[in-house]
Amino acid sequence: MNSEVRYTGSWRKSARSGSGAQCVELRCTSEAAREVRDSKAPQAGALSFDGAAWRKFLSTIQQG
Incomplete structure (x- = not known):
């Protein structure tokens, strides 16, 4: 997880989702x-x- 992420309470879509x-x-x-x-x-x-x-x-996902 990027340490730059800040609490916003807003939903954001994964950039990897694409279209x-x-x-x-x-x-x-x-x-x-x-x-x-x-x-x-x-x-x-x-x-x-x-x-x-x-x-x-996240660790589990990264391990596949």
Whole structure:
């Protein structure tokens, strides 16, 4: 995760999503906490992560 990300509470779409159907949005809910959701189905809810869980989530994704 980029250390330049600041808490805004606003959803932002992943730059890697492009114009394809696999779109992800991220929201910083506090200094360390994050939420992730499907931009095409925001009503479906979001996954919430505290700081430790977010770091583990990213580590797991990066390992494939």
